[in-house]
Amino acid sequence: MSDHQHEESHVIEYGNYIFIWLGLLAFTGITVTVSGINLGNWTIVIALFIACVKSWYVLNYFMHMKYEDIIFKVFIATALFTFFIFLGFTFWDYSFTR
Amino acid sequence: MSATDHAAVHHVHRDDYGSRMGMWLFLFTELILFGGLFIIYAVYRFVHQQEFHLAAQELNTTIGLINTIALLTSSMTAAMSITAMQKGNVRFSKALIWVTIGFAFVFMVNKYFEWGAKISHGIYPGSKDLLAKPEGEILYFGLYYVMTGLHTLHVIIGVIFFLFILRQIKQGKIASDRYVRLENSALYWHLVDLIWIFLFPLFYLIH
Incomplete structure (x- = not known):
């Protein structure tokens, strides 16, 4: 059980968060841009794919899943x-x- | 004997690991709650593709985009408040929580104007104008109000969590060596962000 205590102190630096945030904003920009192009049924596929990528970053870094x-x-x-x-x-x- | 008693008093039983695990299990029930609505959305969008496209034109993409940026940024400041707390910088941690709450209000004010504009145009559940529209559009706006409404309710609950956290920081119950409640509140806030990551393209970006 004592090994849990070690993970507790895992500190993610501010700079890393800013980096992830910029990435998330960039992905948002891509989603909005792509939605303006008529790609038929691919539009929804691309939109959901980008949403999944964004979620992956939020889960792993903002929610610390990577370190759990x-x-x-x-x-x-x-x-x-x-x-x-x-x-x-x-x-x-x-x-x-x- | 008194020495062990003393030690027992100071060593209050605490299980941060279990606490976080409990929070995650709760978040999975949230996933199923919203997941059910996303499934309903998926089926009706599949059935009424044209009408969903048409109804989505009514939504303002710019407002949706501003709200996306507000939530992403607030998610970052919420995560940063944990880093600040871990480093013992309590003041900065509190400031970041306030910034997070600020973005939550940006989100809600935007939502207020957005819903207000829809309602003034006669588009709200059960309205005559809406019921005169084809079935697919009625379903789209029904889902729009239920899903964004339930999501905004989560934003409000998240703000209440953070206000509670600020109070506990003031009381010294949350500090640089015990901040699991801040972590769990931040987890809740990130879930709100995660749900919006899917709501935004599904409601605003159908062109």
């Missing part, structure tokens, strides 16, 4: 897996009942 134990990552994977089961089965069901 493996069990936290297992939790996240389980939660996302559950969500995608809901999403997948809803569309599966829909495609059969239509």
